Amino acid sequence: MLEFIPDVQRLTNIFAQATAPTFFLGAVAGFVSLMSSRLAAITARMQKLNGIKDDDERRLKLKRDIVRLRRRARLLNGGIASSLVAGICATGLLVILFASEFFGLRYAYGAGFLFACATFALGVGLVRFFQETRMGLSEADEYE
Numbered sequence: 070m071l072e073f074i075p076d077v078q079r080l081t082n083i084f085a086q087a088t089a090p091t092f093f094l095g096a097v098a099g100f101v102s103l104m105s106s107r108l109a110a111i112t113a114r115m116q117k118l119n120g121i122k123d124d125d126e127r128r129l130k131l132k133r134d135i136v137r138l139r140r141r142a143r144l145l146n147g148g149i150a151s152s153l154v155a156g157i158c159a160t161g162l163l164v165i166l167f168a169s170e171f172f173g174l175r176y177a178y179g180a181g182f183l184f185a186c187a188t189f190a191l192g193v194g195l196v197r198f199f200q201e202t203r204m205g206l207s208e209a210d211e212y213e
Contacts, residue, residue: 097156108145148197158187
Protein backbone atom coordinates (compact mmCIF):
# COMPACT_ATOMS: atom_id res chain seq x y z
CA MET A 70 0.00 0.00 0.00
CA LEU A 71 1.24 3.50 -0.80
CA GLU A 72 2.16 5.79 2.06
CA PHE A 73 0.83 9.26 1.37
CA ILE A 74 2.55 11.01 4.26
CA PRO A 75 6.33 10.83 3.76
CA ASP A 76 8.64 10.59 6.74
CA VAL A 77 11.72 12.76 7.21
CA GLN A 78 13.97 10.27 5.39
CA ARG A 79 11.74 10.22 2.32
CA LEU A 80 11.50 14.01 2.32
CA THR A 81 15.29 14.17 2.47
CA ASN A 82 15.48 11.82 -0.52
CA ILE A 83 12.95 13.92 -2.43
CA PHE A 84 14.98 17.11 -1.94
CA ALA A 85 18.29 15.37 -2.67
CA GLN A 86 16.98 14.03 -5.96
CA ALA A 87 15.56 17.42 -6.91
CA THR A 88 18.85 19.27 -6.50
CA ALA A 89 20.38 18.59 -9.93
CA PRO A 90 17.23 19.30 -12.00
CA THR A 91 16.66 22.45 -9.95
CA PHE A 92 20.16 23.76 -10.73
CA PHE A 93 19.60 22.82 -14.37
CA LEU A 94 16.34 24.78 -14.36
CA GLY A 95 18.10 27.79 -12.80
CA ALA A 96 20.79 27.67 -15.48
CA VAL A 97 18.13 27.54 -18.20
CA ALA A 98 16.37 30.55 -16.66
CA GLY A 99 19.62 32.54 -16.61
CA PHE A 100 20.41 31.56 -20.18
CA VAL A 101 16.94 32.55 -21.41
CA SER A 102 17.30 35.88 -19.61
CA LEU A 103 20.65 36.51 -21.31
CA MET A 104 19.30 35.70 -24.76
CA SER A 105 16.16 37.78 -24.15
CA SER A 106 18.21 40.85 -23.29
CA ARG A 107 20.30 40.42 -26.45
CA LEU A 108 17.11 40.01 -28.48
CA ALA A 109 15.71 43.21 -26.97
CA ALA A 110 18.88 45.10 -27.92
CA ILE A 111 18.74 43.77 -31.48
CA THR A 112 15.06 44.69 -31.77
CA ALA A 113 15.78 48.21 -30.53
CA ARG A 114 18.58 48.56 -33.07
CA MET A 115 16.30 47.37 -35.88
CA GLN A 116 13.64 49.87 -34.86
CA LYS A 117 16.21 52.66 -34.85
CA LEU A 118 17.44 51.69 -38.31
CA ASN A 119 13.91 51.41 -39.65
CA GLY A 120 13.34 54.97 -38.43
CA ILE A 121 15.94 56.34 -40.85
CA LYS A 122 14.21 58.43 -43.48
CA ASP A 123 14.80 57.69 -47.15
CA ASP A 124 16.04 61.24 -47.73
CA ASP A 125 18.84 60.86 -45.10
CA GLU A 126 21.55 59.88 -47.58
CA ARG A 127 24.31 59.97 -44.97
CA ARG A 128 22.65 57.28 -42.78
CA LEU A 129 20.64 55.38 -45.39
CA LYS A 130 23.42 52.83 -45.95
CA LEU A 131 23.04 51.71 -42.30
CA LYS A 132 19.67 50.17 -43.17
CA ARG A 133 21.50 47.39 -45.04
CA ASP A 134 22.36 45.94 -41.64
CA ILE A 135 18.71 45.08 -40.97
CA VAL A 136 19.08 41.76 -42.81
CA ARG A 137 21.91 40.67 -40.50
CA LEU A 138 19.99 41.86 -37.44
CA ARG A 139 16.91 39.88 -38.49
CA ARG A 140 19.03 36.75 -38.83
CA ARG A 141 20.48 37.32 -35.36
CA ALA A 142 16.98 37.86 -33.96
CA ARG A 143 15.75 34.60 -35.55
CA LEU A 144 18.70 32.69 -34.10
CA LEU A 145 18.07 34.10 -30.64
CA ASN A 146 14.35 33.43 -30.91
CA GLY A 147 15.09 29.81 -31.80
CA GLY A 148 17.57 29.53 -28.97
CA ILE A 149 15.07 30.93 -26.49
CA ALA A 150 12.33 28.56 -27.67
CA SER A 151 14.66 25.56 -27.49
CA SER A 152 15.88 26.55 -24.03
CA LEU A 153 12.31 26.94 -22.83
CA VAL A 154 11.62 23.39 -24.02
CA ALA A 155 14.61 22.32 -21.92
CA GLY A 156 13.09 24.14 -18.94
CA ILE A 157 9.73 22.45 -19.45
CA CYS A 158 11.44 19.05 -19.61
CA ALA A 159 13.41 19.81 -16.44
CA THR A 160 10.20 20.84 -14.70
CA GLY A 161 8.54 17.61 -15.83
CA LEU A 162 11.54 15.72 -14.50
CA LEU A 163 11.12 17.41 -11.12
CA VAL A 164 7.44 16.46 -11.05
CA ILE A 165 8.24 12.83 -11.86
CA LEU A 166 11.00 12.66 -9.23
CA PHE A 167 8.80 14.19 -6.55
CA ALA A 168 5.80 12.03 -7.41
CA SER A 169 7.77 8.78 -7.55
CA GLU A 170 9.52 9.42 -4.24
CA PHE A 171 6.46 10.89 -2.54
CA PHE A 172 4.29 7.92 -3.45
CA GLY A 173 7.06 5.40 -2.80
CA LEU A 174 7.32 4.15 -6.37
CA ARG A 175 10.50 2.25 -7.19
CA TYR A 176 11.08 3.72 -10.60
CA ALA A 177 10.75 7.20 -12.01
CA TYR A 178 9.34 6.29 -15.42
CA GLY A 179 10.39 8.70 -18.13
CA ALA A 180 12.95 10.55 -15.98
CA GLY A 181 15.91 9.52 -18.11
CA PHE A 182 14.07 10.39 -21.29
CA LEU A 183 13.09 13.82 -19.96
CA PHE A 184 16.65 14.51 -18.85
CA ALA A 185 17.96 13.54 -22.29
CA CYS A 186 15.34 15.77 -23.97
CA ALA A 187 16.18 18.68 -21.66
CA THR A 188 19.90 18.31 -22.31
CA PHE A 189 19.39 18.05 -26.07
CA ALA A 190 17.06 21.08 -26.17
CA LEU A 191 19.51 23.15 -24.13
CA GLY A 192 22.29 22.05 -26.48
CA VAL A 193 20.27 23.30 -29.46
CA GLY A 194 19.78 26.61 -27.63
CA LEU A 195 23.51 26.86 -27.01
CA VAL A 196 24.26 26.20 -30.68
CA ARG A 197 21.81 28.95 -31.71
CA PHE A 198 23.42 31.32 -29.22
CA PHE A 199 26.86 30.42 -30.59
CA GLN A 200 25.68 31.13 -34.13
CA GLU A 201 24.27 34.49 -33.05
CA THR A 202 27.46 35.51 -31.24
CA ARG A 203 29.52 34.61 -34.32
CA MET A 204 27.50 37.19 -36.24
CA GLY A 205 28.14 39.56 -33.33
CA LEU A 206 29.29 43.05 -33.90
CA SER A 207 29.41 44.80 -37.22
CA GLU A 208 30.84 48.13 -38.22
CA ALA A 209 27.27 49.33 -38.66
CA ASP A 210 26.67 48.84 -34.91
CA GLU A 211 29.05 51.71 -34.20
CA TYR A 212 26.83 54.35 -35.79
CA GLU A 213 23.45 55.77 -34.97
